[in-house]
Amino acid sequence: HVMVLIETPIRIVQDTEEANDFRRIWPEGATEIWRAGCIESTRSTQGLNEAMFLFHVLKESGNFNLIGEIDYEQQKISISGEDMEIWRAPEDIRNQLRAQPALVREVVDAMREGCGNWSWDTAIRSVFRRGHLTSDGDKEELLDSVEESWGRDPICTSVMIVFWQRCLHKMGQDEES
Numbered sequence: 001h002v003m004v005l006i007e008t009p010i011r012i013v014q015d016t017e018e019a020n021d022f023r024r025i026w027p028e029g030a031t032e033i034w035r036a037g038c039i040e041s042t043r044s045t046q047g048l049n050e051a052m053f054l055f056h057v058l059k060e061s062g063n064f065n066l067i068g069e070i071d072y073e074q075q076k077i078s079i080s081g082e083d084m085e086i087w088r089a090p091e092d093i094r095n096q097l098r099a100q101p102a103l104v105r106e107v108v109d110a111m112r113e114g115c116g117n118w119s120w121d122t123a124i125r126s127v128f129r130r131g132h133l134t135s136d137g138d139k140e141e142l143l144d145s146v147e148e149s150w151g152r153d154p155i156c157t158s159v160m161i162v163f164w165q166r167c168l169h170k171m172g173q174d175e176e177s
Helices: 091-099 101-114 120-128 139-149 156-176
Strands: 010-013 032-040 049-057 064-071 076-079
Touching: 032 156, 091 101, 091 156, 101 156, 139 156
Parallel strands: none
Antiparallel strands: 010 032, 032 049, 049 064, 064 076
16 A cells, blocks of 8 residues: 655654544554655545554664554544555655645645546556556657546555656746746
8 A cells, every 4th residue: 555645744742732632542662653644545535535644663673654544524543553664755856845835735636636536447457567658759748648647547556656747747847937
């Protein structure tokens, strides 16, 4: 499963007022947990799911563990307990995005507008057909092909790919202006 963090994680320190809200699910031995907004595509959600998640770092291994998803409307947390693997963009790109939070919001909004539901068809195609793009030929045709793929029904991994393609494209457009 793949999620994309769309905001800087907020640290919640044990024994603080905010931590008290999570005392019943606080991981044993943890002195801090983290809260962050993410986007994802799942079979159980219509369209693009934007939600707040809690996670923590396991002291012994340094690995990340997903505590769960916060549902503020229902006032509940869907517990996960899954291990997480974090992939980060290069630092200069992260810094550019931190300096332009509206860019991330613009990309997420555009993704939400054109996002279908999680798709078995896309999942099966991803297993049996290798995607490939070549830099040979017309660059506009290549960009059109990439942009066309943004409208396909997603699977969890395609959300990450489309997010970064859109961010990098938008950053490139902003530099040209």
